[in-house]
Amino acid sequence: MGFRPHRPSDENLERRCNPKPCLNHLASGQSSSDPLGDRPVWDSIWKANVPQKIRVFGWRTATNTLAVLENVHRRISTTRPTCSICGSAEEDTHHALVECTLAKALRHGMRSVWTLPPESEFCKSGKEWFLIMITNAAPEMRVKLMFLFWRVWHHRNNIVHGDGKASVSVSIPFLQNYLSSFKDANVTLGSSKGKGLLYPSQSLVSSHVDVSKWLPPPAGAVSVCVDAGWDAVSKRAGSGAVIRDDQGSIIRSSWKFHPYCESAEEAEAKACLEGLHQLLHTNRIPGILETDCQRVVQTVTSENFDRSHHHGVFI
Structure with missing residues (x-):
């Protein structure tokens, strides 16, 4: 399901998280709903060292075009905007990826293997909270955050539209292996286009990749x-x-x-x-x-x- 990007009002952005001064230019000229804008902050998504599908997910999150129930309700008024997983609030993008009990469970689990920002930095700093958060993050942390939010969205869709059997406990080693495999693939192949392994090896135990020379078969075979x-x-x-x-x-x-x-x-x-x-x-x-x-x-x-x-x- 796709949506026309919702254009936020930059003048009314809430600043509850006190974003860094480097993002003051978010209030000038263009909004995050303009995918063709040339603002440098878009590099934090399109030049992030993540697979292309996660970049696309990040762009949809920043432009508020994910199919969260608040967006669905805005177009189909008979649809309830309340989160169908926790039922505690309306499901906007921030609730689905940060505030929902499902998102909190995965984030809590990933803290056991990854260093993540303190919970106070996950607060909603306005309609451009996602752009603000990943732009303020260091490059390595930005990668982890984009992987994390992408996986939360996968779990949400599995519950809402799938069989609901996706396990948070399984996602912890999955994200570890996926990120490690993607980094190894980029180092080995020298990739700069966001291409990585679609299905990373679950048996990966070392960052060393042994490349053997192919041996031809006997003549005639x-x-x-x-x-x-x-x-x-x-x-x-x-x-x-x-x-x-x-x-x-x-x-x-x-x-x-x-x-x-x-x-x-x-x-x-x-x-x-x-x-x-x-x-x-x-x-x-x-x-x-x-x-x-x-x-x-x-x-x-x-x-x-x-x-x-x-x-x-x-x-």
């Missing part, structure tokens, strides 16, 4: 390289396969979305299966299947019957 990514919260996964000849030339490639996988091992197993399917289409044999999942390799090469919940993939 082809190599089938597969890999998968898995999200422990949504149970969704994605897989990809690349088939190369002994000269390194790509013969065929594919990717596939898996709406549900019980584990990372199941996602890797389905990636192997997809790679074999693609190999059949090439009519090129022999083929060497390559995967980085030791559990799958052990299961496929073992003579014992696999009794795991994803044994059907190996049959």
